[in-house]
Amino acid sequence: MAHSYTPGLRVTPDTVIQRRRLLPILGEVVVTHGATVSATTEVARTSLPGKVYPVNVVNQLSIAPDEIMSYMRKREGEAVSKGEPIAENKPLLKWFQVQVTSPITGTIENISHVTGQVFLREPPTMISLAAYIDGTIVEVTPQQGVVVESHCAFIQGIFGVGGETTGTLAIAVQQPGEELTAAHLQPEHVGHIVIGGSLARKETFSRARELGVRALVVGGVHDRDLKELLGYDLGVAITGTERIGFTLIITEGFGAIPMATRTFELLSAHVGRKASCSGATQIRAGVIRPEVIIPLASADESTVHSPRSKVIGGGITVGDTIRIIREPYFGILARVKDLPSELQRIPTESEARVLVATLPDGQDAVIPRANVEMIEG
Amino acid sequence: MNPQDLRVILATDCGSTTTKAILIEKLGDGYRQTYRGEAPTTVEAPFEDVTRGVLNAIQEIEELSGRHILDGERIITPANGTTGVDIYISTSSAGGGLQIMVAGVVKSMSAESAQRCALGAGAIVMDTLAANDGRPSYEKIERIRQLRPDMLLLAGGTDGGTVSHVVEIAEYIAAADPRPRLGIGYQLPVIFAGNKEARSQVQHLLGDTTALSIAENIRPVLERENLMPARHRIHDLFLEHVMAQAPGYKKLISWTGAPIIPTPAAVGLIIETVARREGLNVVGVDIGGATTDVFSVFHEIFNRTVSANLGMSYSIANVVAEAGLDNIRRWLPFAFDEQTLRNQIKNKMIRPTTIPQTVTDLQVEQAIAREALRLALDQHKELAVGLKGVQQERSVSDAFTQGASGESLIDMRTLDLIIGSGGILSHAPRRVQSMLMMMDAYAPLGITQLAVDSIFMMPHLGVLSTVHEQAATEVFVKDCLVPLGTCVAPIGTGKIGEPCFSYRLLFPDERVIADTLGYGEIRLLPLPSGQEASIELAPAKGFDFGVGKGKKLVGKVKGGVVGIVLDARGRPITIANEEDMRVQQLQAWAAAVGLYPSEELKIKN
Known part of the structure; x- marks a missing residue:
């Protein structure tokens, strides 16, 4: 049977996922292999060395660098407070004394005899790394971090902004094709991950921020509204560090696009459950997509009744349902009718590998294989 | 093996997403590219071994050529009949390429030289620090801490010149204690290529905390750059540190018969080699998905820039x-309408592997390509400049003609050849679309040839040029370049419809075509690849073919798969601001050169 590799987003009711949690620099892992953790449990910590501030003492005192030590009031390793003198000259008349003061509270790290600079360092900052998802520690890399494993429902979005968060799932619309308006967001949504339908606009973003909603998950947004939300025109899809007051995940793309029924139904099935999500997206080699992770208790397997389907990445075959991801059929779900092996000429006059798909209205359309994706998981 | 004895050459380029393999064979007296294969790059999980993708791409060549190249996971060398190859060589840009941070004392002098050196070595420059870059010193230190480059290049001071300023920058680096991008726990490679008098103090500051190596000063005197020693050191460290951290590269390095070099460095090498051998001024562009590289050789001076966030x-x-x-x-x-256009572009960003299916969609992507090409050349012009800070002796008469120190080397009037590469140019459905994209973006002046890279084999030929220059240039001319034709355009602007220039074209078969173009017109005259015609150009008053306003020019034009494009749209190209007028104007230009399928133009009319 004809078969082709097609990328897609995972939307699965029941899977096991692992998340690697690594410190930016070496530190201490505070959980052990096999430990059960919740999303907010601290798994590792480290102290990040403080910022460094150079002060050009010799310029301020009008002396030569090799004379610096005789003018210093503080030595390497000594603590200083902001505004405290660290060096001074010794004029005959005190009236002419010049003092060099510390711009920060910290320690004297280095005194240079070549350039006459004194380097001061702020106290270290503690960094605490949380587990992010409820689960079990399955791997510990000493001094670096852990791998957390969770039995969960898992939904990948196509694009997001904002970092990791946790909250209770709530649904604010009736249908996947309904727009999530500002009026849909109510005070009970504080601290929740709110599921919308086809679109959220800038007014909805403002309302979410005012209320303290943790995250919005919707089918699409308009690029103009995203630009207003961020305060700049996003150039490359590398996100996750934005500070916009909540996390935004879109599941389909830019524009008003109904959320895929399967995604909507799976999220709806877990309303009231605690979930973790992240808007972090990296569309480069080593792709990262935004995600919603809903941990399952073992008893859940019998209570979640979303249809199971094939695993993505293995390829598509005749009869599979696909989503078309480029004009002129953007956003339409269709069924694969044929996978011809020969290259075919498409309207742009390019030769491309194509498939024939039956659209919802019963018409057949020829689509480049590069322009479809699978959404099942 | 002696390079002259090489008969079968296997080359790969391990890109971020695709590994491309080509086979080059000596057929009769000359070398030709015969087969190619490609496979997804396997640097990322779940494979995490670059050699898997290389083996898959080679297997495709085996299937197509019938040549037995692999013995399990070993490349059979040397060639014997239809078995094995004489040498295997490779380039690499997988895993984000080579990312370097550079630092110098004076922004427009040593720091700029360091930037040119790193770019010429095929790197992406993450940031350029200088003592006088306007940032407070604590910000510089914070910046060094935040970025995690593959290596750091430190320059500054002429030999025997300033020491304290160079040491000051080294002190900032020492205070920041920078970490490399790959390999937690490894020391960051740092190259010092500044004032040799400062070496011992730099060694004292950075010797213990970084993997410091010393290269010759890149600016030993103000009047001269000496970039090659530091560039070679970058390539050595690229292999020893960066590649050694990337999955599977130790094995790959053991397979190759010549050092692996970064992909953009290899493209630069082949362009430089060809420009030198043919005596041409060349601009080459490689427009990719994430970045656009621009290479230029003007009067034998090579420059490369990479616009890290301009891509398709x-x-x-x-x-x-x-x-x-x-x-x-x-x-x-x-x-x-703006909203639809913005959403459509963002949808391409989040699903980058999709391709245009409608002509409208294709036109949007080609419009964006014109701007990406234009912006990347603008950035290139800013860095491809003469050395700044050099004192020049001038007489009174010189003061009117001599260029200022630091003037851009890119002079479109003396440009002979533009080479385009990258999917949007190499795979445009019609070759004339590639030619117009480059003409619209670069607005070449006078008589300029244009060509595209057929299947992106410039990296392979670049690394081959380090082993066998003649084989590389032969394949470049015969199989790599697709000549598009020649653009003929005067400088100047005028009134639509008024005479712009007259031409008289004498073809090899002695046919003559002569006519006049009105301002705002564009015209295509077919002339096949390999043919050359003589042209006499007489510009109207106010227009200039590079020899003076209104002065006649007699020259040669080379043919190509498109032909000769006579361009009287003005320099700069004048496009109407009013939408209806603009649409009419662009459709007329498109119809004149057969840019898009004619039905599409009719529908829109």
């Missing part, structure tokens, strides 16, 4: 952000 898929939205939506729309031969 991953970075497509950034092209629009930098160029502005109006600059994209000016190339669209139809009206388009």
Whole structure:
């Protein structure tokens, strides 16, 4: 049977996922292999060395660098407070004394005899790394971090902004094709991950921020509204560090696009459950997509009744349902009718590998294989 | 093996997403590229071994050529009949390429030289620090701490010149204690290529905390750059440190018969080699999904720049952000509302592997490509300059003609050849679309040849040029370049419809075509590849073919798969601001050269 590799987003009711949690620099892992953790449990910590501030003492005192030590009031390793003198000259008349003061509270790290600079360092900052998802520690890399494993429902979005968060799932619309308006967001949504339908606009973003909603998950947004939300025109899809007051995940793309029924139904099935999500997206080699992770208790397997389907990445075959991801059929779900092996000429006059798909209205359309994706998981 | 004895050459380029393999064979007296294969790159999980993708691409060549190249996971060398190859060579840009941070004392002098050196070595320059770059020193230290480059290049001071300023920058680096991008726990490679008098103090500051190596000063005197020793050191460290950390590269390095070099460095090498051998001034561009590289050789001076966020898929939205939506729309031969256009471009950004299915969609991507090409050349012009800070002796008469110190080397009037590469140019459905994209973006002046790289084999030929220059240049001319034709365009602007220039074209078969073009017109005259015609050009008053306003020019034009394009649209190209007028104008130009299928133009009319 004809078969082709097609990328897609995972939307699965029941899977096991692992998340690697690594410190930016070496530190201490505070959980052990096999430990059960919740999303907010601290798994590792480290102290990040403080910022460094150079002060050009010799310029301020009008002396030569090799004379610096005789003018210093503080030595390497000594603590200083902001505004405290660290060096001074010794004029005959005190009236002419010049003092060099510390711009920060910290320690004297280095005194240079070549350039006459004194380097001061702020106290270290503690960094605490949380587990992010409820689960079990399955791997510990000493001094670096852990791998957390969770039995969960898992939904990948196509694009997001904002970092990791946790909250209770709530649904604010009736249908996947309904727009999530500002009026849909109510005070009970504080601290929740709110599921919308086809679109959220800038007014909805403002309302979410005012209320303290943790995250919005919707089918699409308009690029103009995203630009207003961020305060700049996003150039490359590398996100996750934005500070916009909540996390935004879109599941389909830019524009008003109904959320895929399967995604909507799976999220709806877990309303009231605690979930973790992240808007972090990296569309480069080593792709990262935004995600919603809903941990399952073992008893859940019998209570979640979303249809199971094939695993993505293995390829598509005749009869599979696909989503078309480029004009002129953007956003339409269709069924694969044929996978011809020969290259075919498409309207742009390019030769491309194509498939024939039956659209919802019963018409057949020829689509480049590069322009479809699978959404099942 | 002696290079002259090489008969079968296997080369790969391990890109971020695809590993491309080509086979080059000696057929009769000359070398030709015969087969190619490709496979997804396997640097990332779940494979995490670059050699898997290389083996898959080689297997495709085996199947197509019938040549037995692999014995399990070993490349059979040397060639014997239809078995094995004489040498295997490779380039690499997988895993994000080579990312370097550079630092110098004076921004427009040693720091700029360090930037040119790193770019010429095929790197992406993450940031350029200088003592006088306007940032407070604590910000510089914080910046060094935040970035995690593959290596750091430190320059500064002429030999025997300033020591304290160089040491000051080294002190900032020492205070920041920078970490490398790959390999937690490894020391960051740092190259010091500044004032040799400062070496011992730099060694004292950085010797214990970084993997410091010393290279010759890149600016030993103000009047001269000496970039090659530091560039070679970058390549050595690229292999020893960066590649050694990337999955599978130790094995790959053991397979190759010549050092692996970064992909952009290899492209630069082949362009430089060809420009030198043919005596041409050349601009080459490689427009990819994430970045656009520009290479130039003017009067034998090579320069390369990389515009890290100008590209046609991953970075497509950034092209629009930098160029502005109006600059994209000016190339669209139809009206388009802003919201739809913005959403469509962002949808390409989040699904970067999709391809245009409609002509309208293709026109939008080609409009964005024009702006990406234009912006990347603008950035290149800023760095491809004469050395700054050099004192020049001038007489009174010189003062009117001599260029200032630091003037751009890119002079479109003396440009002979533009080479385009990258999917949007190499795989445009019609070759004339590639030619117009480059003409619109670069607005070449006078008589300029244009060509595209057929299947992106410039990296392979670049690394081959380090082993066998003649084989590389032969394949470049015969199989790599697709000549598009020649653009003929005068400088100047005028009134639409008024005479711009007259031409008289004498073909090899002695046919003669003579006519006059009105201002605002464009015309295509077919002339096949390999043929050359003589042309006499008489510009109207106010127009200049590079020899003076109104002065006649007699020259040669080379044919190509498109032909000779006579361009009287003005320099700069004048496009109407009013939408209806613009649409009419662009459709007329498109119809004149057969840019798009004619039905599409009719529908829109």
